[in-house]
Amino acid sequence: MxxxxxxxxxxxxxxxxxxxxxxxxxxxxxxxxxxxxxxxxxxxxxxxxxxxxxxxxxxxxxxxxxxEGWVPSEFPAENPFQRARTWVGDYDCTQGNTGLALRIVDVRGRVVRAVFDFQHAPSGVTGSYLISGTYEPETRRVRFDPSRWIVQPEHYIMVSMEGEIATDNSLFAGKITYPGCGAFHLKPTR
Incomplete structure (x- = not known):
């Protein structure tokens, strides 16, 4: 014993x-x-x-x-998409500079689902599709990949985007990952 x-x-x-x-x-x-x-x-x-x-x-x-149960050494970082539900700005792609509203639909832990809602002002073309991604709190980065169209304008395709959230959550910026496309810049509205 x-x-x-x-x-x-x-x-x-x-x-x-x-x-x-x-x-x-x-x-x-x-x-x-x-x-x-x-x-x-x-x-x-x-x-x-x-x-x-x-x-x-x-x-x-x-x-x-x-x-007594597991107690974490630190609490998980807050997902900035949980608080700011709409991000507004623009992106550059083959059609030219295009307005973009990223409307957050669902946040579950690090997983984010949103609507990529765009408007090309010179041509009047508008469209939207669903995207989803995983926020990485260590790097403050996320990559969104498209899943399906909501409104598909003629001659447009869905594109992925990847970027980083500023440490004060005031800017989400990065690039559209499609040949001929460039940067995007989005700011939270609420």
């Missing part, structure tokens, strides 16, 4: 001697039992020990260790 089990049995015996016998009793320790002096070099994670006192004549009690 290990040192911890002996300590548990001693604790149960002490509780029985104090009149805590009769039926099962539960004791919750706020911190783990003190470690064996030989174990000081390797501290243990915090845990809760539940010691069950069995009725007289029952076999020795079982010591059960329950972890």
């Amino acid at each position: 290990g040192f911890r089990a002996v300590r548990g049995v001693l604790l149960v015996g002490a509780l029985s001697a104090l009149g805590c016998g009769g039926g099962p009793h539960y004791v919750r320790a706020a911190a783990p039992l003190p470690p064996d002096p030989a174990e000081f070099a390797a501290p243990e994670p915090t845990a809760i020990y539940i010691i069950v006192n069995q009725p007289e004549g029952a076999p020795a009690p079982e010591i059960v260790q329950q972890d």
